[in-house]
Amino acid sequence: KNEVEQSPQNLTAQEGEFITINCSYSVGISALHWLQQHPGGGIVSLFMLSSGKKKHGRLIATINIQEKHSSLHITASHPRDSAVYICAVPPYSGGGADGLTFGKGTHLIIQP
């Protein structure tokens, strides 16, 4: 079973700061997911990436398959970015299992 570790667990920053959230996993994967969970609980998928880098607005996600590590960056952070950011990976492809394995999440607060 894949182990997913995120850091930091909590992060408070000032509006405008550059934010980095890290994710590492133990077993090789086909793709990694970054998700956003707002206070009400609903989850939105931000990125699914298997190599390199993806960008959507002020969000950038990178992955290094060899190092089993991914980062989520937020440029020019804003209070509306405050949420829990979660990294998730699929099961090992040869295992026959299904469903994602999730990190514990990074609770981000952006102060005005």
Next chain:
Amino acid sequence: DGGITQSPKYLFRKEGQNVTLSCEQNLNHDAMYWYRQDPGQGLRLIYYSQIVNDFQKGDIAEGYSVSREKKESFPLTVTSAQKNPTAFYLCASRYGTFHNYGYTFGSGTRLTVV
């Protein structure tokens, strides 16, 4: 708009009672999932279903049951055998295959057992 509907958003039950959480999707996705979230922990897989009339246990299936009689619906029953049922429950669905797939998540149901 297509999506996943979970109802209700908040649910209160007395200890010892079974309770069923609803999950409906109009996305035509084949696979559906139930996850549980506890404070300070990552989401954990309870049950999943890849096709109608078939489902598999996840990592924490004890005390739960599911059915998948229709493609659109995947209800979760929290039985009295579940020792710590108070939690946030999230339903999800998946489209696609191994190399080209994506997930959609519901807004969750927060269950409190008193």
